[in-house]
Amino acid sequence: MISLKTVTGLTLGILLLTSCGGSKSETETSSPPELSTAQLVSIGKTLVDNSDCKTCHHATNKIIGPSHTEVAQKYAFNDENIKMLASKIIQGGTGVWGEVPMTPHPDLSQEDAEKMAIYVLSLDGEERK
Numbered sequence: 615m616i617s618l619k620t621v622t623g624l625t626l627g628i629l630l631l632t633s634c635g636g637s638k639s640e641t642e643t644s645s646p647p648e649l650s651t652a653q654l655v656s657i658g659k660t661l662v663d664n665s666d667c668k669t670c671h672h673a674t675n676k677i678i679g680p681s682h683t684e685v686a687q688k689y690a691f692n693d694e695n696i697k698m699l700a701s702k703i704i705q706g707g708t709g710v711w712g713e714v715p716m717t718p719h720p721d722l723s724q725e726d727a728e729k730m731a732i733y734v735l736s737l738d739g740e741e742r743k
């Protein structure tokens with residue numbers, strides 16, 4: 615006969631298993647998979663870290679360009695600003711923070727530039743709207 619203790623242990627084990635891997639397989643059926651903002655932020659951070667952004671931008675200090683935290687504080691974290699900043703990253707820009715222009719990044723896809731913008735906009739701790 616199975617003791618109550620074993621049953622409780624089993625149930626706990628199953629609960630732990632499902633809570634770790636369960637939610638992932640559910641979302642994987644839809645294509646393209648919907649990424650959470652947290653996932654997009656972390657992909658965006660990797661993209662920024664591996665691009666030339668850090669030549670001119672630091673997360674918290676102004677270098678040649680404004681710190682990315684300052685940029686986050688200036689703009690609300692919404693779809694409109696994600697798209698607007700993504701185009702700025704691709705096309706370059708000037709006149710918002712001073713006369714120094716940001717170089718264009720024509721090799722970036724709109725999707726990657728949006729992930730970078732999502733990462734930048736997350737830096738002041740604001741929730742995405």
Ligand code: HEC
Binds near residue numbers: 669730
């Ligand atoms: C050659 C230096 C340089 C590089 C490289 C650079 N930036 Fe910039 N960036 C700037 C400057 C200067 C500004 C301010 C432009 C302005 O005043 O409109 C700026 C502005 C921005 C803004 C705010 C735009 C706005 O309209 O407020 C974002 C977001 C941004 N950069 C992201 C990035 C990302 C992401 C990368 C890497 C893919 C990058 N930048 C690479 C110099 C640079």
